[in-house]
Amino acid sequence: MNTFFEITGLSQELIIYLAIDITIAILLLGAMKFISGLSAQVNATDELSSQDNFAFGISVAGSIAALGIVLTGAITGENAPSYQMEIIGMLSYGVLGLILIKIGRVIHDRLALNQIDKTEQIKARNITVGLVDAAGAIATAIIIRAVLLWVHGIDVSTFVAIIAGFVVSQAMLVLVTRIKERQYAKNNQNDSMQEAFANGQVALAIRYAGQVISTALAVTAASYFFEYNPETLVSTLTAWLIFSVVMTILVSLLTTLAKSIILWGINLVEEVDQQHNIGVASVEMAISISIALILTALMA
Template sequence: MNTFIELIGVDPNFNYRLLTILAIDVSIAILLLGAMRFLSGLSAQVNSTEELAKEDNFAFGISVAGSILALGIVLTGAISGEAAPSYAMEAIGMLAYGGYGLLLIKVGRFIHDKVALQHLNKNALIKEKNLTIGIIDAAGAIATAIVIRAVLLWVDGLNLNTFIAITSGFIVAQTMLLIVTRLREKQYANNNQEDCLQEALSKGQLALAIRYSGQAISTALAVTAASYFLTYDPDTLVMNLLGWLIIGVIMTLLVAILTAIAKRIVLWGINLVEEVDQQHNIGVASIEMATSIAIAMILTALMT
């Protein structure tokens, strides 16, 4: 092995250091992912072990799965980039970014509950094993994490300004999710004789939850496009926040328009209001979700 390393011109010390940093990052990541499960139970005021294994609460399981995936997405942003100059700094950076990301995911869930979907008692409905609410909860956490990851990749260094920038991106994400939720509520009411979207979700209409999840995640992907247009500068954080918001709105509108066109082509001849809103067709809703996310991913990739 040493002969091979010498032949290809790689410093053996570099490999050892890289493996050590990898071990540090992976160990911290696994600990944080494990903590997320128990924190999810704590925030929902339930015993996570009993809820998952004894009560067989699939809604709670989906909610926890969304939180764990969201944290994993955030951690990819913390791990990416150059390694810290020392093992201690690497561990501190991973813990700081991961811990703060975990906190923001939980704060985002609270905001989503109390502001965006203020007529729903998510905790109570998840305890009642409402799969629809579990899916909505997971999608909200994932959408928040996508934006946090983008900000982590955008910022530079580990200081107070870094965390202010991350918080700014988080605020933009929550603002955009709120705007999209209100627009979708209005659209649903117009298409269904002024019925309430949140009431329909509380009744367990899975198709609506699947569609909404696609819209939330595609919105988050659209907001991340701002990182390709703005240069991180600690001295202009207010302008950066405004820039993220403006570009986020523009990109969200663009994704919505392109998604509407794509859905007409992909689902040609199918009445989406009838199939999803009224007949609760989860197959058609899944295609809607996939189309929304696909368009957002393609558009975001084009911006790089």
């Protein structure tokens, strides 16, 4: 055993921290599947296997991936003061992340996509709405993770900062959704983007997924400009929100430029909005996320 530790460079302490984190993560991810079924008032196992509801599966996958993203921000490993503190931290942040992801879904339903009933659409096997729901959960998780990495310790100020960061995430997602709705209406004779989701336009959902996830990454990039300080929490979070808008606009402008070059000669409105070209929409999503990732890496 000592030879193993010498060869790999691992320590017994690190193995114990790994076991703690993985065990808690698996339990929480399993809980997320159960809660997803509970919130939709269905048996998750039955809906996934017997009913073969692909839309529900995509929605659950998004929620599980979102929680996994949040948990990466909660792990401290050997930096934790003790095994007990690592357990408390993982459980506290993990449970809080799970709750915020589910609350974010409700807010997304009521404020961002208020013209459709996502739960009923997913139960009716609408894959488009399943994709939109998954994207919203992942975008929310990316910002929560950014806040978890931003704050220090476990106290009242920490949880206030996390909840405030969550509010910022929801405000940004609602703002981006409204902007994209207006753009869609302008390009499609005042048609409703939400109605298009309800009608099953998968290509539009894929593009939207790229837009909300890139927005979340832009908010993350904005976090690198501010230091966490419990005494100036309100002013710092306000500045973060303002700078998040600036970073979102910058990502949008750079993405538009990149699309015009990479997809030169392709009418995006015609291909995605009208012909429902999933291939072109997928490239759009990849460009949006790639530009946001690059900008985030530069800011870090």
